[in-house]
Amino acid sequence: MIGLIHERRSRRGGGDWQKGKGKIRVSATKQLAEAFKKSRYQIPGHGPRNIQVLKHALAELDGSLESDIYGKGAVIEEFEKKIAAVLGKESAVFFPSGTMAQQIALRIWCDQKSLSKVAYHPLSHLEIHEEDGLKKLHLIESVLLADKTRVIRLEDVQNMDTEVACLLLELPQREIGGQLPEFDELVAISAYCREKGIKLQLDGARLFEILPYYQKTAAEVCSLFDSVYVSFYKGIGGLAGSILAGDEAFTQESKIWKRRHGGDLISLYPYILSADYYFEKRKDRFPSYYEQAKELASFYNSCHGIKTVPAEPVSNMFHVHFPLPKEQMEPVFLSACEETGIGFAASILVVDEANSYIEVSVGDNYAGIPAEALQQAFRVLDQKLQDVLRG
Numbered sequence: 001m002i003g004l005i006h007e008r009r010s011r012r013g014g015g016d017w018q019k020g021k022g023k024i025r026v027s028a029t030k031q032l033a034e035a036f037k038k039s040r041y042q043i044p045g046h047g048p049r050n051i052q053v054l055k056h057a058l059a060e061l062d063g064s065l066e067s068d069i070y071g072k073g074a075v076i077e078e079f080e081k082k083i084a085a086v087l088g089k090e091s092a093v094f095f096p097s098g099t100m101a102q103q104i105a106l107r108i109w110c111d112q113k114s115l116s117k118v119a120y121h122p123l124s125h126l127e128i129h130e131e132d133g134l135k136k137l138h139l140i141e142s143v144l145l146a147d148k149t150r151v152i153r154l155e156d157v158q159n160m161d162t163e164v165a166c167l168l169l170e171l172p173q174r175e176i177g178g179q180l181p182e183f184d185e186l187v188a189i190s191a192y193c194r195e196k197g198i199k200l201q202l203d204g205a206r207l208f209e210i211l212p213y214y215q216k217t218a219a220e221v222c223s224l225f226d227s228v229y230v231s232f233y234k235g236i237g238g239l240a241g242s243i244l245a246g247d248e249a250f251t252q253e254s255k256i257w258k259r260r261h262g263g264d265l266i267s268l269y270p271y272i273l274s275a276d277y278y279f280e281k282r283k284d285r286f287p288s289y290y291e292q293a294k295e296l297a298s299f300y301n302s303c304h305g306i307k308t309v310p311a312e313p314v315s316n317m318f319h320v321h322f323p324l325p326k327e328q329m330e331p332v333f334l335s336a337c338e339e340t341g342i343g344f345a346a347s348i349l350v351v352d353e354a355n356s357y358i359e360v361s362v363g364d365n366y367a368g369i370p371a372e373a374l375q376q377a378f379r380v381l382d383q384k385l386q387d388v389l390r391g
């Protein structure tokens with residue numbers, strides 16, 4: 001796991017082009033991404049992120065519908081009310097990004113307690129993907145709980161040797177394959193935080209994705225938290241955007257911070273309308289994605305050397321680990337994709353020098369793949385893997 005963060009950072013500057021025998025050739029990384037894009041069937045996701053995603057969302061709408069203006073107007077207010085009700089919270093605010101929404105949530109809770117310290121997982125989005133926004137913009141310190149391979153447990157919270165204003169829990173914990181604590185453990189963490197006066201923030205970027213495993217409604221999960229963020233472009237598949245929800249005083253204050261952050265774009269309606277459209281379209285599909293993720297993980301686990309994390313998924317997402325470096329896995333996936341027309345993954349990530357992994361999120365694509373073609377693709381993948389493993 002240690003190499004994972006390093007790889008994510010270094011990957012950004014990674015070259016797509018390599019010099020080989022005097023001429024420039026496309027790297028295997030780029031070839032795999034291209035082959036995935038062109039494949040007849042792609043296993044993960046909902047399909048390409050192109051302009052059609054927005055066109056579909058707007059197609060049926062009346063062109064005279066008025067735009068929102070600086071956070072006001074029916075189009076934004078009605079969506080905020082609707083999602084507040086779904087989450088069982090008093091009030092909600094639409095934000096252009098989850099990054100903005102969560103930093104603001106933590107700032108509010110820190111100000112309220114006059115204590116600039118929060119706790120979260122070492123692989124939380126705030127810690128590894130936000131260029132230290134929380135620390136640089138808000139001067140808030142982070143206390144990292146649990147180790148990088150597992151989720152935060154009650155005892156991690158109880159054993160914290162420093163006081164914090166807020167604990168943020170990410171459900172599911174994306175960077176470790178979307179692992180989840182059991183629901184009873186969440187209930188116990190929530191009760192402990194309430195008793196100790198620690199606010200609890202839910203990073204629910206993938207909240208709808210975990211409800212089938214917990215067998216709970218969104219409101220039941222959110223009732224354990226003081227404030228909640230949900231995303232509309234992950235499992236929901238909209239363009240971008242998020243909702244931050246909580247009590248009225250909290251959301252009113254979050255609106256002031258949203259203005260300070262430049263988050264009140266004069267109009268956010270393309271994001272809001274697409275969020276609403278894809279929420280309605282996909283909100284009842286999460287149980288199927290979850291069942292399909294379990295089936296898909298079992299196909300991967302039946303291949304030589306492959307292990308999924310978690311062994312059995314608890315949402316629509318999981319990681320697939322290979323006992324081979326990225327450079328050896330790329331040609332395996334590339335040739336399996338070209339031979340079968342099935343795109344397994346667009347990119348392979350590094351664990352360390354000898355191991356690699358992919359992240360899989362099941363969406364609409366999966367149901368469209370003929371069962372026989374999928375099984376044949378896994379037979380081919382397994383054969384190619386065995387050839388490489390035998391050396």
Ligand SMILES: Cc1ncc(COP(=O)(O)O)c(C=O)c1O
Pocket residue numbers: 096097098099100125170174203205206231241242
């Ligand atoms: C767990 C988690 N939290 C927060 C975010 C931030 O969301 P946004 O991209 O809307 O800023 C992400 C985005 O990938 C995420 O995965």
